[in-house]
């Protein structure tokens with residue numbers, strides 16, 4: 001038993017449901033007690049989904065405990081088959097079915113003989129894997145199922161597309177900025193003259209999965225979900241994959257160079273030419289993306305050596321750590337992830353870019369680490385944002401788990417060249433927010449005390465003498481107005497009409513008191 | 514339009530394939546209500562994930578709840594449950610020092626038959642903190658019924674009233690009739706003045722967890738009728754649980770408390786006052802009148818008070834009048850809310866409800882029937898254990914003006930042009946008593962008012978069909 005208040009990654013069935021409900025026309029049936037379909041609420045709320053989430057439960061209740069759930073499960077599957085005519089029904093076990101030890105595979109076999117839909121049992125064990133691992137596994141399972149089916153039926157078409165093409169693997173529902181990232185990746189590939197063969201699972205059709213091997217290569221943007229599928233496709237069909245996350249100027253270039261390499265293995269034979277993406281990388285880096293320029297600008301110079309802490313899933317935490325350290329000159333005091341199963345990879349990625357590494361799924365450990373380090377900014381999940389609030393440290397959210405405010409309506413990718421701009425904004429805003437707060441503290445605090453004038457522009461009954469005028473001008477622009485107001489307020493309260501430097505400092509002291 | 518008015522309510526039962534919250538969600542409001550408590554949910558990551566997401570930002574405020582997360586070793590009985598729970602509870606005692614620890618049993622503890630009830634008293638002795646066990650799991654219960662299981666367990670911990678032999682006989686005589694009886698009790702043999710105030714021998718305890726302001730509003734309403742509320746189950750602190758015994762009348766404030774009611778009657782020998790629930794001005798008045806009549810008091814000024822409230826609601830009533838509602842059903846407040854909305858002039862097509870205790874809700878059902886008659890509206894169908902899929906088909910046909918539904922269906926329905934109100938808000942908003950009737954209508958009319966604001970934009974239907 002473990003005393004737990006909060007978890008970074010959810011239970012296994014959530015991962016399976018996320019994959020299943022991302023495909024089009026796939027229905028998931030959970031074998032679960034009443035109340036475990038909370039996934040539908042999350043999808044409907046966070047993603048603001050317009051469609052009904054294709055997940056229902058075959059309810060485990062007292063009756064089922066006494067009699068077994070075979071009939072009910074089979075019945076629910078065939079009902080759903082008739083109601084919605086899905087291509088595939090995924091029976092999803094939960095923690096409850098894990099301990100009931102019923103032979104769910106047997107139910108699935110029975111149900112598939114009577115329904116038109118394909119039926120599979122998600123192969124995930126609640127007690128062994130978490131949400132992300134389960135998603136990875138389920139995606140592989142579905143892909144494998146349809147490729148093997150196609151092979152049996154003899155309609156596997158392995159010939160490559162005429163033009164260079166790619167599959168994007170691992171975009172799915174409730175993923176952190178996944179929709180935006182997907183659009184950005186498509187744009188990137190289009191710029192490179194590469195067609196999209198398929199994007200899975202989001203919006204994909206299982207009927208088309210047998211055409212996956214037609215792509216020249218696979219792109220797996222996030223480590224957490226998609227790698228298993230990519231490895232399977234590599235083993236079975238010799239498809240190569242790229243798993244470098246194109247986040248940050250440096251890694252985007254790395255990723256593009258790998259793509260070039262893959263294409264140039266085939267292009268001379270199929271197209272009679274070779275591709276060269278270097279001019280594209282150069283153009284994008286220096287002039288389209290603002291991030292490279294930003295790292296040279298004065299703004300970013302001011303961030304040099306500032307301390308930051310990074311925590312999140314393996315993909316985002318590693319990428320952000322590298323961006324902060326290499327592209328912005330920020331000192332990453334600690335980089336961490338809750339993806340314990342991927343610890344080795346994570347260590348390897350970040351070890352040269354941070355002072356220490358923390359791999360844990362216990363949020364109190366993360367909180368203690370942050371309190372100890374006292375960074376100027378945190379880049380983490382929703383949990384770190386709240387830790388930051390408590391400690392008065394600004395936080396940029398860079399990874400799941402997240403709340404609804406991170407499912408933005410506007411276009412906010414983290415990947416690709418537009419992603420670099422977004423990340424730069426996020427980093428810069430987090431630090432300046434902290435700095436602004438700090439300066440406000442120094443120069444008189446927030447306007448929480450009694451306000452004398454309501455309007456922002458004050459009347460002219462007060463005069464600033466020349467020294468105080470000068471002193472005021474020394475104060476950085478973004479806090480000057482506030483300090484002016486605080487000082488004038490103080491002057492009025494004390495019946496002073498001419499503001500001197502002395503009054504300014506007195507005001508500052510009074511407000512700090 | 515002539516409407517045939519069915520006399521008796523019809524009950525249907527569907528497949529039970531509906532969406533609701535797991536009953537463990539009751540910790541969300543109960544830990545806030547009972548200030549010195551600590552809730553320990555003995556379950557899996559699934560339970561934890563649900564709570565974490567359902568509680569939202571509360572989770573960051575160091576709540577007085579935690580998961581005892583069962584791991585593989587616990588399931589396969591390699592670890593000793595008692596030792597494990599002891600370890601966790603000692604830590605809770607050290608960190609938080611609560612006056613009571615409430616163990617919430619879950620599906621997993623049911624299936625592996627973990628003997629929480631057996632372990633609690635032993636551990637209680639050993640660590641010196643009361644431990645209460647409530648099995649609020651998804652195998653047996655829905656959403657608000659979680660509170661019911663907790664309060665039923667807590668009822669056993671209320672201190673016992675000293676026996677007042679003199680009064681016992683007189684009260685026992687009628688106690689059977691009084692259970693679930695809605696007839697006013699003959700009052701001629703009783704002293705005219707309030708008995709409870711006079712000798713303080715017969716007391717009234719109300720059960721159901723309400724925000725403290727709402728609780729005191731209701732107590733005040735009864736006070737005006739010179740009835741003293743001697744206690745609430747639950748109280749603000751565990752250490753203030755009310756005294757129970759055979760001279761105590763009890764009355765529920767929420768429709769989902771049937772186990773608690775049964776426990777209070779059977780195990781604590783209290784006398785249950787069966788009344789409609791104080792939701793809406795009509796319900797509140799009926800509730801007070803029923804209590805008064807049991808105590809032989811002529812209720813004073815209630816008709817005027819109710820009228821006043823209706824007056825103050827006029828703007829809202831204009832909005833809802835003649836509009837239709839469909840309750841998908843997920844929190845057991847449905848009957849009372851439907852009754853109130855019908856009285857407001859709405860038409861209710863269907864009342865979905867997870868579970869219907871016809872005995873505990875008898876007065877409310879009768880009241881619903883009377884209200885339908887009064888408003889000349891057909892008795893809505895009451896669907897127990899509804900099937901959400903079928904309900905959505907029915908809604909396509911009926912095109913109600915408002916669907917009261919869970920969050921899982923709200924956005925998809927809105928995208929199809931059906932207005933929705935998220936049902937869970939009714940459990941968290943303050944809806945009891947005269948004063949809060951406005952809040953109910955505030956919730957109900959919100960989508961309607963939104964529509965008035967967005968009228969004429971031409972984008973109500975926002976899905977591509979086919």
Ligand code: SF4
Nearest residue numbers: 033535560619620651
């Ligand atoms: S339904 Fe059962 S397993 Fe699911 S959250 Fe509730 S108690 Fe836990």
